[in-house]
Amino acid sequence: MRRSTRIAPSILSADFAALGAAVDCLVAAEADYIHIDVMDGHFVPNLTIGPAVVQALRKRTALTFDVHLMISPLDPLLPDFLDAGADILTVHAEAGPHLHRSVQQIKQAGCRAGVALNPGTPASAVDAVLGDIDLVLAMTVDPGFGGQGFLRAQCTKIAELRARIDESGRTIDLEVDGGINEGTAAEARAAGADVLVAGSFVFADGPGGCAGRIRQLREAAP
Secondary structure, eight states, rough: OOOOEEEEEEEGOOOOOGGGHHHHHHHTTTTTTTEEEEEEESSSSOOOOOOHHHHHHHOOOOOOEEEEEOOOSOOOGGGHHHHHHEEEEEEEEOOOOHHHHHHHHHHHHTEEEEEEEOOTTGGGGGGGTTTOOOOEEESSSTTTOOOOOOOOOOHHHHHHHHHHHHHSOOOEEEEEESSSOOTHHHHHHHHHHSSSEETTTTTTOOGGGGGHHOOOOOOHOO
């Protein structure tokens, strides 16, 4: 039996001048995870936050930090994010030549390991590491910016990933990130998602509106 949907608000859409307060609001709103998007201006066309910010935010809460690394090369920076307090560390299958090595480095540090796939990357890209990972992240936008529209064609790949995970017999979360709102949340959930990342939608009414927005997502995709 599938678990209830977990909601992972992305602080990419929060006010960067008040990230600590945004995290406090998400904790009060009973988010399941805090999703932290790390972009390097190289692997994706944007530059966001580094391990020092993750470490500073870690002091605000014990809630699960779901850290999504959109960086390349990634292996040199993995220790910094692991030490900063990530609970789940997700790397892109496209970001380096040695995905298995990166996953093993994360696991050996006692952290949950995830693998993310860009929209143009086939579901089969995770096959070689399904025995080692804890999460698969299906991107439903091209990564790099918040506020993009949901690519509905990716629902087919979400379903393919769900089938692969179920066939593996392992407990692996299927996370979906990109263009999630009260409508697309239901589509992603129906295709097989367990965890929904939402930034622009959750923060659309400011930090004070996060609880209501998270509630809408839970009602749309139970």
